[in-house]
Amino acid sequence: MLNLGHAPVLIVVVLLLAAFIIPLLGKRQGVVNAVFLGAGAAAFIMSLSMTMRVLAEGTLHYPVGGWAAPYGIVVLVDVFAAYSSLVLAMVALIISWFAVYGPREVRHNGVYFTLILLLTAAMQGMVMAGDLFNLFVFIEISSLAAIAIIAIKGTKESVEASFRYLVLSALGSGGVLFSIALIFMITGHLNMEYIRTTLIVTAEQYPLNLLTSIGLMVVGFGVKAALFPMHVWLPDAHSNAPTASSALLSGLVVKVYIIALMRIAYLALGLEIFALLPIRHLFLALSTGALMVGSVFAMVQDNAKRLLAFSTVTQVGYIFLGFGLFSPRAIEGGVLHILNHAVMKSLLFLAAGVIIHQTGIKKLSQFNGLGRKMPLTFAAFTVGAMSMVGIPGTAGFISKLYIALGALDADMLVFAVLILVSSLLNAAYYFPIIISAFFGKDSEKEAVEPRLAMLAPILVLALMVFFFGLFPSLMVPLVQQTALLFVR
Amino acid sequence: MNDMILEMLSRILIPATQLFGAYILFHGHLSPGGGFSGGTIIGASFILYSLVYRFTAQKHRLKHETSLWLEVGGVLVYVMAGLVGIVFGRHFLTNQGVFPTGEPGRLWSSGMILLVTLGIGAKVAGTVLKLFQELLEGGAEPDGHH
Amino acid sequence: MVIIERLYMNIYYLVAVILFIIGFHTMLTHNNLLKKIMGMNIMDTSLFLFFVAIGYIHGGQAPILREGVMQYVNPVPSALILTGIVISVSFTAFALALVVLLHKQYGTLDADKIIALRSKRHA
Numbered sequence: 001m002l003n004l005g006h007a008p009v010l011i012v013v014v015l016l017l018a019a020f021i022i023p024l025l026g027k028r029q030g031v032v033n034a035v036f037l038g039a040g041a042a043a044f045i046m047s048l049s050m051t052m053r054v055l056a057e058g059t060l061h062y063p064v065g066g067w068a069a070p071y072g073i074v075v076l077v078d079v080f081a082a083y084s085s086l087v088l089a090m091v092a093l094i095i096s097w098f099a100v101y102g103p104r105e106v107r108h109n110g111v112y113f114t115l116i117l118l119l120t121a122a123m124q125g126m127v128m129a130g131d132l133f134n135l136f137v138f139i140e141i142s143s144l145a146a147i148a149i150i151a152i153k154g155t156k157e158s159v160e161a162s163f164r165y166l167v168l169s170a171l172g173s174g175g176v177l178f179s180i181a182l183i184f185m186i187t188g189h190l191n192m193e194y195i196r197t198t199l200i201v202t203a204e205q206y207p208l209n210l211l212t213s214i215g216l217m218v219v220g221f222g223v224k225a226a227l228f229p230m231h232v233w234l235p236d237a238h239s240n241a242p243t244a245s246s247a248l249l250s251g252l253v254v255k256v257y258i259i260a261l262m263r264i265a266y267l268a269l270g271l272e273i274f275a276l277l278p279i280r281h282l283f284l285a286l287s288t289g290a291l292m293v294g295s296v297f298a299m300v301q302d303n304a305k306r307l308l309a310f311s312t313v314t315q316v317g318y319i320f321l322g323f324g325l326f327s328p329r330a331i332e333g334g335v336l337h338i339l340n341h342a343v344m345k346s347l348l349f350l351a352a353g354v355i356i357h358q359t360g361i362k363k364l365s366q367f368n369g370l371g372r373k374m375p376l377t378f379a380a381f382t383v384g385a386m387s388m389v390g391i392p393g394t395a396g397f398i399s400k401l402y403i404a405l406g407a408l409d410a411d412m413l414v415f416a417v418l419i420l421v422s423s424l425l426n427a428a429y430y431f432p433i434i435i436s437a438f439f440g441k442d443s444e445k446e447a448v449e450p451r452l453a454m455l456a457p458i459l460v461l462a463l464m465v466f467f468f469g470l471f472p473s474l475m476v477p478l479v480q481q482t483a484l485l486f487v488r
Numbered sequence: 489m490n491d492m493i494l495e496m497l498s499r500i501l502i503p504a505t506q507l508f509g510a511y512i513l514f515h516g517h518l519s520p521g522g523g524f525s526g527g528t529i530i531g532a533s534f535i536l537y538s539l540v541y542r543f544t545a546q547k548h549r550l551k552h553e554t555s556l557w558l559e560v561g562g563v564l565v566y567v568m569a570g571l572v573g574i575v576f577g578r579h580f581l582t583n584q585g586v587f588p589t590g591e592p593g594r595l596w597s598s599g600m601i602l603l604v605t606l607g608i609g610a611k612v613a614g615t616v617l618k619l620f621q622e623l624l625e626g627g628a629e630p631d632g633h634h
Numbered sequence: 635m636v637i638i639e640r641l642y643m644n645i646y647y648l649v650a651v652i653l654f655i656i657g658f659h660t661m662l663t664h665n666n667l668l669k670k671i672m673g674m675n676i677m678d679t680s681l682f683l684f685f686v687a688i689g690y691i692h693g694g695q696a697p698i699l700r701e702g703v704m705q706y707v708n709p710v711p712s713a714l715i716l717t718g719i720v721i722s723v724s725f726t727a728f729a730l731a732l733v734v735l736l737h738k739q740y741g742t743l744d745a746d747k748i749i750a751l752r753s754k755r756h757a
Binding site: 017065066 | 556557559560563564567570571573574578579580581582583584585
């Protein structure tokens, strides 16, 4: 009955529908879990089929309600959107499994699942939106849901962190909405492709509007994507959330805003914007700051989840660096890093969450000797850390290599050196943890491996790190075609 | 506490508000109005009801299930109306080729738009009530009552 | 005179930008959490005004098909702003809910005091 050509809307609809059905099911936990995971799996299958189709047939335009642009709302799935949707669906499904079978950290699982589904639906909608206003609506839904999955833990710290996140997030949304208004003012369109064709004519007449608009947009999305120096909310928010939320937020949510920003850049504003304005240089400067500051702050942390949160600041810097360098290989690296970081950071957060749950130890300085008691969990943690550092054979190596090669292509050797230095800094804070966990003296704490259902998502993610590290060719057609969208 | 003035006034006000809300709701696809505005007005009447009768008998209180069902029911109506288009081989949320399209000035035209508007109205009314209930009882239980 | 005329022509935009800055400033600098939420609302309202002003045509009528009316204002921004208002309401409600929780946990609405209390717990 259902033709998969409708996948672009059906992905969002299925996730939203499941989000609203779960509260009706009440206390029937088995049914709730089934609906929750079923919706995630359905989204993943549809996303996969959609990606295949985009690869075979090129960009999909889905007119909602059958009304074509510029009057109707169009869902626009190009290679980048398909790739992002696939990454989101895949990683979100694994984290959902952990939310069901992992340690229970929230009182009302049903509400939590509803929020996670709303968040994933909004993220899927955001990467596929064809017009600026729908993009904005999805940004707001995802922001609200993201704040809610932090606050749901209910501890003092998490509520405080989520309020701070809410204030800054609202500021970011204000900036984005203002910039959309300015663009609408000079083009009269909200559909991104129509904006581009109109801007070619009107951009010269209203340079100030355009400049203000782009400035507000970069700041607005920068706050939400935690681009240095707008990352101040991130460490508290990500480290005080329930484990599954931390993985979702660090692994996916911050990156979705980068995807949205880049999609606006090439779809709505046109690539000429990169030549006219020093956006690239801004990205380069800010990502350099992120690479250094994130690592330095991460080094002095003793709380496991806080360290991972600061590491996210660095990794967001890598993605911006890839787009800032703007050579084909650097963009491929940046786009690949969206996937690779999603996998490895989720892995690290989930592993850290399991360790904290099994031992009750949050401090890294007390991890000594635990690796011998929980070998599988710590092995998975090691894999994630190795990938963060960029050891060959892991996923992180591939994307870092591509960005570094891209830096050489762009004749900016200094950034290749920067990546090397940053990798060494990563090693400086990840390896001591692992060494003390496996070779440190025995701790008095009793620790056992968790049950298999809890461990499964972590092992799957660890395998994925190797898989994408050893067979990067799997994603290459998508990533290469995405880079072509930028460098035509 | 039983306040006669409040009770008598609310007996007039609540139906009047609801009627006005319904008017706005039903005219959403032809004239200014629509699901959100109408839904908020109906939701406001629920809030008035809860405020006036919250001190009297327990049986008068609007239950959490009411707002939940309104919310979820509204979304379900919306999505089902949207899916009809797909089932008929057209696009999501379409009127074309499935429902008769609208004529200016005729209330009972324009296919599923009215249905969708009603769904949104129910959803918004439910949400307004739910927000009120949750904020009112926020002191009772840390993360709400579900 | 030219300046005054230009200001008058752009009065809605001007007011919107001033309101935006007021909201922005309130949100960032005030310590009281409720005032932060008020700032958020002022900022949102300024954006609604800005959006609606874009669609306004001087002398234009409400966009309902009627005889004898030649000029309509642009309905698209108004329709968008309705959605914007919904979002703003949800953000406000959610922020208020968080403030209720925060007040219960920390006993104050002062952001500085909350941070001080939190760091004392950590120490």
